Amino acid sequence: MADGGKVVCVTGASGYIASWIVKLLLQRGYTVRATVRDPLDAKKTEHLLALEGAKERLKLFKADLMDEGSFEQAIQGCEAVFHTASPVTFTVTDYQVELIDPAVKGTLNVLGTCTKVSSVKRVVMTSSMAAVLFPVTPLGPDYLVDESCFSDPNVCSDKKLWYVVSKTLAEDEAWRFAKENGIDLVVINPGLVLGPLLQPSLNFSVSLIADLIKDKNDTVNKNSRLVDVRDVALAHIKAYETPSANGRYIIEGPIVTINDIEKIVHEFFPELNLVDKNEASEIIPVIYKLSVEKAKSLGIEFTPTEATLRDTILSLKEKCLV
């Protein structure tokens, strides 16, 4: 046990990435306070309670991003807060209510509580490449994307990419609030996250692969970039454990083509014919140069894309989700 006794909080703990953060934290000996919207909802909590070490060192707390002060009980006495909760969807009827308010006001709600709780030494927030990839000058093959690259909220709004707007505004507000209130904030910016699921149901990013297999996806991108959920979870923890960690950390992989993905899907579903149906519809741009040196400096060794895809499909089959 590397860090026995240290108490930390994970917000939105039942989610795909957060569940892996909780698992790795428990493995490393931490005591984890996990916030969920409904601690009595077994579908959201059973997989967490079944984790190794959970019986002794995991406690669930009820909290909602839109409920001011609801994170206070969970954060009280914690040394670190991993703020991961945020709605993840590209289809909404009211983007302000469903995406932007919970992302932005929710982040300020969590950070506001952190300023009141003197035990909190660092906040690690899950942002996204969405908050990186839409600068004023559009990306291109020679554009080097690194941690200095910020999405422009107006650019994302003009494209009506409301999830992208929500993540961009939430990160912008987090930096502003942290600076004004002396919070030690570190931000993780993952690309499309894939890999095995711990939770029993599909989350948005993994559903893209499930839909592909179920032949439901008619906007298959010709190219993608993806990153393994286990690497993303570890990056969050290293960002807390490394005293010198600071600023943002981009974590995403090299470009994979639909043919690369098809090759791996075929190992499991030889009869499937994945057609590149919509070559032009890359919602998130992928053609740019990428620097992940900063994430590597945390000691992250990137899982090869093929292994991530294989493990995603194995997990989907195991959980009867395809």
Ligand SMILES: NC(=O)c1ccc[n+]([C@@H]2O[C@H](COP(=O)([O-])OP(=O)(O)OC[C@H]3O[C@@H](n4cnc5c(N)ncnc54)[C@H](OP(=O)(O)O)[C@@H]3O)[C@@H](O)[C@H]2O)c1
């Ligand atoms: N997956 C990716 O490809 C990816 C890439 C980059 C960044 N991210 C970021 O990573 C974080 C986690 O995403 P994920 O992929 O793990 O998705 P997820 O499984 O959908 O997790 C999202 C979590 O946020 C919680 N949440 C949503 N609205 C909430 C509210 N009003 N109050 C409290 N909790 C709320 C959800 O709770 P319920 O379970 O109750 O709905 C869920 O636990 C998000 O911040 C997302 O933007 C994800």
